[in-house]
Structure formats: C-alpha cells, structure tokens
Amino acid sequence: MRRPGRYEELLETALRLFREKGYRATSMQDIAAAMGLRKASLYHYVKSKQDLLVPAYQYTIANHARRLEEIASSAGSAREKLERAIATHLQAIIDHADMFALYLREVESLPEHLRQAVRAANRAYRVRFEAIVRQGVETGEFKALDPAVAALLILGACNWLPQWYTPGGRMSPQEITDLFLELLLTGLLNEGGRMDAYRSLHQADLGPRDLPAGVQDRPGAQGRGSGHGVAGDRPV
Amino acid sequence: MRRPGRYEELLETALRLFREKGYRATSMQDIAAAMGLRKASLYHYVKSKQDLLVPAYQYTIANHARRLEEIASSAGSAREKLERAIATHLQAIIDHADMFALYLREVESLPEHLRQAVRAANRAYRVRFEAIVRQGVETGEFKALDPAVAALLILGACNWLPQWYTPGGRMSPQEITDLFLELLLTGLLNEGGRMDAYRSLHQADLGPRDLPAGVQDRPGAQGRGSGHGVAGDRPV
Known part of the structure; x- marks a missing residue:
C-alpha cells in the first residue's frame, strides 16, 4: 500500500501547507488535493x-x-x-x-x-x-x-x-x-x-x-x- | 470579604508553591494550608x-x-x-x-x-x-x-x-x-x-x-x- 517516497511527499506537502495556511487551517482534504489524491487514500498513510x-x-x-x-x-x-x-x-x-x-x-x-x-x-x-x-x-x-x-x-x-x-x-x-x-x-x-x-x-x-x-x-x-x-x- | 493585601498574599503564596512544587502538583488545599486558611476561604478570592x-x-x-x-x-x-x-x-x-x-x-x-x-x-x-x-x-x-x-x-x-x-x-x-x-x-x-x-x-x-x-x-x-x-x- 505504501509506496517508497510517497510518505516523504506527504510530509513535505503537509509541511508546506502548515507553513502557508497554518496548521489549524489545513485540512486532510487540503493535503489530499495538493497531492492529487482522494482524501480516503491519505488514510493509508496516517490516521489524522x-x-x-x-x-x-x-x-x-x-x-x-x-x-x-x-x-x-x-x-x-x-x-x-x-x-x-x-x-x-x-x-x-x-x-x-x-x-x-x-x-x-x-x-x-x-x-x-x-x-x-x-x-x-x-x-x-x-x-x-x-x-x-x-x-x-x-x-x-x-x-x-x-x-x-x-x-x-x-x-x-x-x-x-x-x-x-x-x-x-x-x-x-x-x-x-x-x-x-x-x-x-x-x-x-x-x-x-x-x-x-x-x-x-x-x-x-x-x-x-x-x-x-x-x-x-x-x-x-x-x-x-x-x-x-x-x-x-x-x-x- | 476581600481584605486589601490578602489577594497579593494569595498570589505570592501560589507563586512560591508553583515554583517549589510545580503548578500541576500544587493543589488549592496546599495554598490554603500555606496561608493558614481553610480551603473554602480561598474561594472568596478565586474560583480555581x-x-x-x-x-x-x-x-x-x-x-x-x-x-x-x-x-x-x-x-x-x-x-x-x-x-x-x-x-x-x-x-x-x-x-x-x-x-x-x-x-x-x-x-x-x-x-x-x-x-x-x-x-x-x-x-x-x-x-x-x-x-x-x-x-x-x-x-x-x-x-x-x-x-x-x-x-x-x-x-x-x-x-x-x-x-x-x-x-x-x-x-x-x-x-x-x-x-x-x-x-x-x-x-x-x-x-x-x-x-x-x-x-x-x-x-x-x-x-x-x-x-x-x-x-x-x-x-x-x-x-x-x-x-x-x-x-x-x-x-x-
């Protein structure tokens, strides 16, 4: 399920969004959208x-x-x-x-x-x-x-x-x-x-x-x- | 009910106990005891x-x-x-x-x-x-x-x-x-x-x-x- 490099991409995307929008204002949906994924796919990697x-x-x-x-x-x-x-x-x-x-x-x-x-x-x-x-x-x-x-x-x-x-x-x-x-x-x-x-x-x-x-x-x-x-x- | 100076004494006592024992480990009971008061008397000054x-x-x-x-x-x-x-x-x-x-x-x-x-x-x-x-x-x-x-x-x-x-x-x-x-x-x-x-x-x-x-x-x-x-x- 986890592809090598994909998790790192997730961390980098999350970090960028936390930086740009703030941690609280960033949703799992935002992160998924920025990675071109459905939100449900994120849950292969993290629970929240x-x-x-x-x-x-x-x-x-x-x-x-x-x-x-x-x-x-x-x-x-x-x-x-x-x-x-x-x-x-x-x-x-x-x-x-x-x-x-x-x-x-x-x-x-x-x-x-x-x-x-x-x-x-x-x-x-x-x-x-x-x-x-x-x-x-x-x-x-x-x-x-x-x-x-x-x-x-x-x-x-x-x-x-x-x-x-x-x-x-x-x-x-x-x-x-x-x-x-x-x-x-x-x-x-x-x-x-x-x-x-x-x-x-x-x-x-x-x-x-x-x-x-x-x-x-x-x-x-x-x-x-x-x-x-x-x-x-x-x-x- | 509030005597002048008593509230300052309460703050100083609380500060001293927070410093000595840590904030979490300090109870209202500790503060009352250090001031020679019953715990109930503290509630004239603060709720918690x-x-x-x-x-x-x-x-x-x-x-x-x-x-x-x-x-x-x-x-x-x-x-x-x-x-x-x-x-x-x-x-x-x-x-x-x-x-x-x-x-x-x-x-x-x-x-x-x-x-x-x-x-x-x-x-x-x-x-x-x-x-x-x-x-x-x-x-x-x-x-x-x-x-x-x-x-x-x-x-x-x-x-x-x-x-x-x-x-x-x-x-x-x-x-x-x-x-x-x-x-x-x-x-x-x-x-x-x-x-x-x-x-x-x-x-x-x-x-x-x-x-x-x-x-x-x-x-x-x-x-x-x-x-x-x-x-x-x-x-x-």
Missing part, C-alpha cells in the same frame, strides 16, 4: 492530521541537521561556518514558525514514544550545531566559552523568533539575520589571540569533549512536577 | 487554581518591570544597567521556569480578555527592557543596532532557558549568567568610539524613538491561521 505533526517535525529537523553537518565539514573559518549555521537556523525558524510555536504547546500532551522520537531529533540537531561552536573554540577562533551553553544561547535567541516576528514587518529576514550575526558572533569571537584561548580552555579542564557543564542531557528524567517534563524535550 | 495562573503571571511580570525601571533610572553606564537587567531577567526565568513553560503552553487557550491582560503585562516589561538597550545606543556606548530587535534577541536567549536548564546541573545560575553577559554584552558594546555610532544611527534614520523596525506591536491582529495568535502574546 495530528499524526502528521511529529513526523513532519522530525523530518524537518533531520533535513536541517544534515545541512549543519555539511556546514561543519565544509572548508572555511569557524566564523563562516557559524554564520551559515545561524542563518540556516533562522531561516528554518522563519519558514516553520507556525510548527515551532505549535510544537511548544503540544509536546507535553504527546504520548511518550512520540516525545522520545522528537527528543532524539532535537538532540541530534543540537549536537551538530554545538559541534560547529566547539570547532571554533578548539581552534581558538572563538573564546573559551562552554560550547554547549553558547550553542543553547544562540539557538534560544533564534527559537524565540516565532514569539515576535511578523512576516512582512518593517525589517526583512535578512536584516534580522544580519543583526543576529553581528550581535552573536562578535561576542563569541576571540580577538585576543588563538592559542591563549585554547590553553585557558584546557587549563580550566573544560575539555571540548566533556559533557556540557550544567546542562544535563535528559533533565526530564528527574522530578519536580510538570515544568521539567518540557526540559527534556527542548526543541532544537 | 487556573484562575490564579494569569494574575500570578501578571503580578510577577509587573514586579520585574518595576525593577527594570529602577535599573534604567539608576546611575551607571549602559553596560552596567544592561548587565543588571539581564541578570535580573535570568533570575526571574530560573525562579519561575515552571510558570514560563506553562504560560507558553496555555496562553492560546486563554479567553481573550486574559490574553489581552497578559499581552499588556508582557509589552510593558519588554518596553522597559528595550529602554535600557536604547539608552546605550543613544549614548553610543552600544552599537547602533535596532534596540527593539537587540532586546528581543537578548530576552529570547534568556526565555529559552526553561527548555534546557536543570536546577542542580553542573553549571550554576551564576556561571550561566556570566556566560550570557560575556556573549551578549560583548556583541553589543561599541568599542569603536561613541560618537561615530551615534551619528551613524541618525544617518540611517533609525531614530531611537521610531517604532521598532520590522517588529509590529500587535502581530496577533493579522491573519494567517493559528500560529500568529501566539506572536501577539509574546512573553516578556
């Missing part, structure tokens, strides 16, 4: 629109994680790589603002196996982003700041965009990206010499491959009520 | 725990907005003021991580009058934070970056904390604050001379009292489905 949300989210994150990997392994300075990583991330956030806002609201009500799937996708993305920051710290191009927390600061600033960004506002996505790059990269760049920073990093016993200080990888696993369930599912 | 959420949120935001106002009008450089504003904000986020995470999930299901109340509280806070950034841009101590978007970047980086911060993790709140200050302030500081930046700001016709470029004040008012309802209710 809600069943598309997590796979579409994972699919998006995985695509962007691959882009981060390309960026990390490309030629160029750490600064150039991080510029591309931030620009890519901001573009993803702007393109999928609706889905990210939705995700924040819905994640806690997902069944545990879906939460775990989302968590794994987020972690894979975050680790790749962090690796780019870490490269710059290791070469001394960036300051000897904790790469994990620096990455979370940058991702957080970007991830907050759906709370305030309005398409067609007076500042274009490019202008916002330029401001973000200016602010975030200047703070990270180590103007005071490469080797000094590298040495101080190792003196501080904050080896680049240590676990991120202060950031537990699965905070959701520990107690203290409702709020901390979210922490383990942190979006990218 | 949910009725405490928005007032408690507003009350917290308003308190912190007053602190920002004190910081803005205090003596000191823009850098010192912004350091205090960021540290204050991070502390609020860490203290109330549970409430902020809850807010993000619940805000869309609030009735319109409560959303408006929350929106007004958020806007008042954001405007005060932005004013501190703007002071630094006006004096040339900061780069001539758009103060509204710079403020949203900083607030966003901080507001993302509940997604990844774990109390008792390897990095203390103070260490996280230090890293944030290092990264965010260095990027903002104008090392290249005060007056140059001030002039270029005015040449670019981005006068400090203009509306924030690209950031509409009430994006929720315009269409495009569900996602954009959130934008107008952006948390602090």
